[in-house]
Amino acid sequence: RPFVVSTPLGNVTAIGTAFNIKLSGDRILVSVVEGKVGMDFANKATGTRKAILKTVEFNNQKLLRLDAGEVATYSVGADLNIQPAILSGENIMWREGQLTYRSEIFKYVVADLARYSDLDIVIDDLQVENLQYSGTVMLDRIPAWLAALPRAFPVEIQRDGQTVTIRSHKK
Numbered sequence: 105r106p107f108v109v110s111t112p113l114g115n116v117t118a119i120g121t122a123f124n125i126k127l128s129g130d131r132i133l134v135s136v137v138e139g140k141v142g143m144d145f146a147n148k149a150t151g152t153r154k155a156i157l158k159t160v161e162f163n164n165q166k167l168l169r170l171d172a173g174e175v176a177t178y179s180v181g182a183d184l185n186i187q188p189a190i191l192s193g194e195n196i197m198w199r200e201g202q203l204t205y206r207s208e209i210f211k212y213v214v215a216d217l218a219r220y221s222d223l224d225i226v227i228d229d230l231q232v233e234n235l236q237y238s239g240t241v242m243l244d245r246i247p248a249w250l251a252a253l254p255r256a257f258p259v260e261i262q263r264d265g266q267t268v269t270i271r272s273h274k275k
Contacts (some may be wrong), residue, residue, distance in 0.1 A: 107164055113178060117142040118161055128215040133236075135175040135189055142167030143176065201243045210235040214270070221246045224267045232259055 107118040107137060109125055113132045116125055119137025125132065134141060142160045144167055160169040170176050170186065177185045185267045203220075205213055211233040220243045227233050241249050250268055253259050258273040 106188065114144045117144075117167060119160065119162060123170075126216065128212045131177065131212065133175065133177050134170060136172050138172045140169055140171045142169055144168075146248040149247050156160050168236065202240050203243065204240045206238050208238070209233070210237050213237045213241075217241060217246050217249075222266065223247070223250075225250070227269070227270045229270075229272045232257075232270055 109116045124135045140187040159167040175189050260273050262269045
């Protein structure tokens with residue numbers, strides 16, 4: 105019996121696999137640790153070179169196939185991006201209490217962290233949203249990670265109760 109994850113961007117069907125799926129607003133990220141998954145949102149992507157995409161037939165439907173060790177990222181109106189995972193299993197390390205990122209857009213990092221925290225984390229600056237972040241965040245140390253951000257990025261942190269606001273550092 106298939107396991108199907110339905111999202112506003114499309115469906116991901118497990119075909120004998122271990123995989124991770126993250127939906128952050130307008131973007132979905134699917135990473136396959138073992139086996140393969142089929143995705144139906146690929147035909148909505150723009151600019152995708154369909155001739156080189158692998159497909160799988162499942163329940164009389166042709167799905168894009170993503171194999172173990174691959175990561176697919178898709179946003180509405182954007183190209184589907186498929187690439188090898190940097191480290192095997194890296195995208196399922198949340199089960200071990202950590203999230204690892206490689207050149208990730210900052211707004212997606214913050215959206216992930218907000219899911220694992222009781223803090224309401226807000227970015228109020230477009231420049232900050234589009235910064236790139238590489239590193240590992242321990243899920244039990246999110247407040248410490250937030251407090252350390254101004255040492256690594258041109259940002260300032262303001263905390264008001266459970267709300268943390270990240271904005272550009274004022275000169």
